[in-house]
Amino acid sequence: xxLIRLEHVTKVYRDRIALSDVSLSFEAGEWVLVAGPSGAGKxxxxxxxxxxxxxxxxxxxxxxxxxxxxxxxxxxxxxxxxPHRRRVPASLVRRHIGILGQEFRLLPDxxxxxxxxxxxxxxxxxxxxxxxxxxxxxxxxxGIRGVEALFPNDLSAGQKQRVALARAMARxxxxxxxxxxxxxxxxSSAAQIFALLREIRERGTLVVIATHAEEWIxxxxxxxxxxxxxxxxxxxxxxAAA
Numbered sequence: 182x183x184l185i186r187l188e189h190v191t192k193v194y195r196d197r198i199a200l201s202d203v204s205l206s207f208e209a210g211e212w213v214l215v216a217g218p219s220g221a222g223k224x225x226x227x228x229x230x231x232x233x234x235x236x237x238x239x240x241x242x243x244x245x246x247x248x249x250x251x252x253x254x255x256x257x258x259x260x261x262x263x264p265h266r267r268r269v270p271a272s273l274v275r276r277h278i279g280i281l282g283q284e285f286r287l288l289p290d291x292x293x294x295x296x297x298x299x300x301x302x303x304x305x306x307x308x309x310x311x312x313x314x315x316x317x318x319x320x321x322x323x324g325i326r327g328v329e330a331l332f333p334n335d336l337s338a339g340q341k342q343r344v345a346l347a348r349a350m351a352r353x354x355x356x357x358x359x360x361x362x363x364x365x366x367x368x369s370s371a372a373q374i375f376a377l378l379r380e381i382r383e384r385g386t387l388v389v390i391a392t393h394a395e396e397w398i399x400x401x402x403x404x405x406x407x408x409x410x411x412x413x414x415x416x417x418x419x420x421a422a423a
Contacts, residue, residue, distance in 0.1 A: 184209045184387050190239035192225050199225040201411045212382045212403035215391040222411040223391035231278055243274055253340040276304050279349035279357040283364035285341040293344050294329035300351035319347040339370025359390040366415045375401050
């Protein structure tokens with residue numbers, strides 16, 4: 182069963198069509214690269230997948246969390262969910278989705294541990310011992326153990342993005358969406374982030390990355406979804422086997 186399904190999704194901002202009749206499905210543990218030039222619709226697609234944007238028409242389904250996002254203005258009544266599903270508020274589903282962007286969005290007045298712990302707090306985890314038990318292995322995995330007491334301004338751009346990635350993974354999401362995650366990084370730091378994302382995928386997480394950089398598609402090949410002007414141009418494996 183697909184982890185996420187998009188059925189005939191169209192997204193319109195005023196008079197601009199950001200996505201047009203897009204149907205896709207994603208499985209757990211997939212490595213997916215969404216490619217296309219600036220303005221192609223990559224970021225909009227990720228926001229729809231994250232349930233941060235409702236489609237203008239079409240449907241988004243997330244399983245087994247069992248959420249259905251019906252069209253905001255359907256042309257005809259949306260069919261009810263199958264009996265094995267239940268409708269769940271999108272705000273609850275987003276707790277199961279990790280988000281990594283180009284901007285680090287770290288709080289400058291919080292130290293690194295606190296920046297990562299915020300994600301646990303949002304997920305309802307407040308016990309400090311439980312938070313440490315969850316965060317410390319992530320800091321080890323990201324190669325930033327020992328910087329917990331520092332503040333974002335004390336870190337390099339690459340370190341900040343690794344903190345942001347640890348924060349995105351702190352709730353152990355089944356889905357990780359990364360929108361141009363290496364846009365502000367030097368090549369060495371960018372390669373480290375892609376290697377970490379690949380490692381996360383190998384542990385069973387669905388990883389979807391929007392990028393306009395063909396270099397990373399060649400170096401970390403897999404399923405590539407190409408979009409242009411809101412249209413799905415191609416969807417399939419490119420390069421060596423993932």
